[in-house]
Amino acid sequence: MTTLTKTEGERAPSGSEAFLSVRDLRVRFSTEDGIVKAVDGLSFDVERGKTLGIVGESGSGKSVTNLTVLGLHNPKTATVEGEIVLDGKELVSATEKEMEKLRGNKVAMIFQDPLTALSPYYTVGRQIAEPFMKHTGASKREAKARAIEMLDKVGIPQPAMRFDDYPHQFSGGMRQRAMIAMALICNPDLLIADEPTTALDVTVQAQILDLLKDLQQEFGSAIVFITHDLGVISKMADDLLVMYSGRAVERGSVREVLRAPQHPYTWGLLSSMPRLGGDTAQALTPIPGSPPSLLNPPSGCPFHPRCGFTSEVGGNRCSTERPELPEGRSAACHLSGEQRSTFFIEQIKPRLG
Incomplete structure (x- = not known):
């Protein structure tokens, strides 16, 4: 099997614990109605092996922030200012070619809706194997073996058989597991999970959260976990960032923020x-x-x-x-x-x- 290699960037300064560092990030979109200030002066850090939870209502800037980390905005309509440093490499000024080397390799994303994130025209196995071939130079045979290994790791039964299935043949929970397998196939150092359990029932949600925690321990990835569910955050995150109107309004450890x-x-x-256990007659x-x-x-x-x-x-x-x-x-x-x-x-x- 081809040995996995990673894109080498400039190392972080000595003494810096942050694997991902965002400073004074501003993201604006040009629309027919005017300039949308989607992110307005945001700063945060994520340490290796730790999980940062980001919470806030819809429109608070959570997803825009992390799409910006991946460089997925249209440069014709989006203006990005500030600093994003991933393992010592500055990303705001990075070229598209440089970002392509990072996406799926050093940093990967689990999207909220796997049914729209996965192409209906290609098998699940092919879509999982593709980033492994792209970033490692592995052959189709090696990539297939690696993809089957990852499908097994995320709990897909009979992974060798399911490799050739299409997304519509998977249940919602299985599609989300397949997305996790795709995100982790190159052992990324940073995993961005954008509300990955929103569309799942509570039983499958708990299984996915446990899976992410287990895989984080195995791979040592840093995780940015985006959600509007504080109950999920209490289970997943080490640190918490509360966003409102494109800005951070509170931060601290999960224990500190949720308790006080x-x-x-x-x-x-x-x-x-x-x-749970609360007074059912008491209004929210x-x-x-x-x-x-x-x-x-x-x-x-x-x-x-x-x-x-x-x-x-x-x-x-x-x-x-x-x-x-x-x-x-x-x-x-x-x-x-x-x-x-x-x-x-x-x-x-x-x-x-």
């Missing part, structure tokens, strides 16, 4: 979740209003039109001054740390049980 959230938006997400507390338009985002804090705590800040600071997100465990909010702790303990925590 500091941002009113995170409070809203947690308060709107149903809980939805976040009022709708996510802001990315064509014309509000001034100041982007969450202030929906926030119930702006009056506690005083003046019109929330509507005129955009709060920044400091390094480390932090939240982008004008409330003081003492105010946030008090409001969470007295008003939010009793709702969470």
Whole structure:
């Protein structure tokens, strides 16, 4: 079998633990209605062997961020600024040829809907084997053997027989497993999972999450896990980034953020979740209003039109001054740390049980 090789890039500076480092990322799209500010000054790090969870409502910029890491935007309509460094190699300025060497090899993505991500015209096995041939120079025979090995690894029964099946012959859970096999066939150092369990029932969802954790331990990959489900994040992630209107509004370890959230938006997400064993007669507390338009985002804090705590800040600071997100465990909010702790303990925590 051909030995797997990886694209070598410039090494990260000594002392840097981040395998993926994103700094002040801004992604804008030109449309007939104007400029869409899909990502607006985002920064985060992902360490080797760790999982970063990214949560937020639809339109918060989660998927756009990770498609940008892969360089999958149309350069005619998208403008990307900032810095993306993967294992010491800067990606924003990378050429398409350089990105092709990385995609599927050093970094791979599991898409949300495998039925649309997989081509209906080719067998599942061929689609899994293709990136292995492209990046390693393996023969068709070697690639087929490797693809069957990966189908077996992700739990597809009778993998040698299913190699020649088409996507429509697989169940939803099996298609997602096939997507995972395709993403992992070249042993990527970074795996991006874009809501990979959204369309699956809870039993299959649990199996897929367990599979990803087991494969991460085996391959040592860093994972960026995108979802709107905080329950899934609590099971999967080491660190958590909460996004709103193209920006990060809170970050920290999963334990810190879920046990003692500091941002009113995170409070809203947690308060709107149903809980096992909770009072079935108690109504959920939805976040009022709708996510802001990315064509014309509000001034100041982007969450202030929906926030119930702006009056506690005083003046019109929330509507005129955009709060920044400091390094480390932090939240982008004008409330003081003492105010946030008090409001969470007295008003939010009793709702969470």
